Amino acid sequence: MTNTRSRILTTLGLTAALLLCAPASAQVRIGQPSGFTGSVAAGVKENTDGAKLYFDAVNARGGVNGQKIELLSVDDRFDPKVTVEVARELITQQKVIALFLNRGTPHAQALLPLLAEYQVPLVGPSTGAMVLHEPVNPWVFNVRATYQREAAKAIEHLASIGITRIAVLQTDDSFGADSAAGAQKGFDQVGQKPLLLIKFPREKPDFAPLAKEIAAAQAQAVMVIGSAGNTANAVKALRAAGSRAQVVTLSNNASAGFIQLLGEHARGVIVTQVFPNERRIASPLIKEARELAKAKGLDSVSPAMMEGYAAAKVLVEGLRRAGPSPTPRTLRDALENISNFDIGGLTVSYSSTNHTGLDFADLSIIDGSGRFRR
Template sequence: MKRWVGLAALFAACIGMNGAFAQSTLRIGMVAGFSGPVAGIVQESAEGAKLYFDSINAQGGIKGQNIELVTQDDKYDPATAVAAAKSLASQGVLALMLSRGTGPTEAVLPVLKENKLPLIAPATGAASLRDPVQPWVYHLRASYQKEAERAVKHLAGIGVKRITIVQVNDPFGNDAGKGAIKGLDDIKLRAMSNLRFDRNKPDLAPTMQAIAKAGIEAVVLIGPAYAVVEGVQALRAAGSTAHVATLSNNASADFVKALGNESRGIIVTQLFPYERSTANLMVREALSLAKSAGRNELTPAHVEGFAAAKLIVEALKRAPGKEITRDSLVKALDGARIDLGGLQVHYSEKEHSGLEYTDVSIVGEDGKFKR
């Protein structure tokens, strides 16, 4: 009798109020700086991912299972990122996604290897994560070097010749700086100077005063948002009207807000199609879902998060076997050719670069990124 009561209780626990079997969940983890210097752009990318996951869940999920995005704040700190990644791995997430920054992402590599846990679409373009290929990391965005190369070629394309590179003195700045120099080499130009600043204490006023005095026509300013904001304000205070180009790590509403009146005309590289472009299938889908959810517009980070979620959903659909596991998810990605809606992504066991898409935007009078 007790056995039957136990079975009945178990059966009842598996059934919802409407008599349908309760769905289990496919858990995807996101370890990123939800507080700290990158909080704004991290939140936007998470919102973009959730927008797509919610739409899939509304259609019945994947193989009858809903997708749950489980987030943990690493405060943009590598040690905290490791602890958070270990925690999510122990909770059984199938993959991590959208880590932000080179340092935190590099720090979690041993956790990925130990737990055979894939990291999909990390928000970093670091060469150190691409060459050699990291077997558990599947990139979606282009590299920092490709971004910086695109920025300088854009500047040259509008007739600028006297270009200075100002970069944060850390692995991110050094990596992207190489791309800027390569871009200039490709078009037979040389940087007027290549200057570095400290991440923790940028102190960019003297640098920008010297740049203004030298009559530099454009500055490629590579660094975290707070430093780039300081640099732009110092440059304008010194009386320079030089063009300023920065990378997509600063493609957020918070960055524009922090710049205030100095935001107009700032050039920001972009790694995904224009967030207002209804000509792009993926963006059109994202805009439609956003409006249905009560949101009238998207940011570049929303689009990146949305694209990452589409990639994960397609991999989940293709995962072999009745039960989706980390191993089956990796098998679905290796060798996959995936159309995200106008964006073609291809992976193999020896190539995890993802997309090479780059573009530039300019901040308009309304504070929006224009293309």
């Protein structure tokens, strides 16, 4: 126990120092246990960069109700057990008043007992897991559509362009099961069945034999449900097996880092999206984020950055409504009373019976220049 505690405290100190340059005068602490290393690291970094765009702008204006925001970002190595360990330390030792923007369905599920135990809200989890939406958890406030909505929309799109032989390749965990259930809703809607439904382990999967099976079945399209690293490796295995199937994946992979992992195989991959086109300056949300990014010397924003940015806007609004001395309970109550809050062309509402926040879903395709196109 002593060694575990020492390791967690070291992780907290090093990660907070290396990943985040928080203002010394910060008074409101927010904890982010997420996978800054491992197969989701690229997307997690972009999520966090997006959130920091907004937090830094708010802090530069004096903070919320005169208090600046400090984001403590801690690496959970994309391991649900570590997620709980470091989150507990964030709550009990670092005294954060909320957890924020953690990545992963099993990881968010693992946090649920902790949220109830310490009565601390989780805002903007970077997952579209249905379990975080239904039944409504009083401590979880989502700021994005569900994976099931995304997956169903993607299947319906493939069917609309005449594709009938669709395979589903899913990670064998709660994220995979949840997203596959959404895909099945899409199949039911268009009167089809999956050509193949294949599961793979989240840790160190071997895609070569699975890709050969898919190629032999002559799949026209493959929905890959997995982390960025695993999905990229699956695509490479499919191409090595001779499959030219259309690949579609979900918004957890909507990051520039994912495109880099795909390398020469990026072009043509369809990725579902849960926020407006990151280059659509007609969207007030996008225009605002792009201007802040430009001021920081960044060329653009990515979909993953927009997820973090939107989540940060919702959290800050909750803090504003919670008053000058926010507690986990007053923040929770303030968030639940948000109604028709305009984050920039999209409105967020919560109630005691609905903690979904947004239901926007769209499709994009990676073009030859390595960008998402809508």
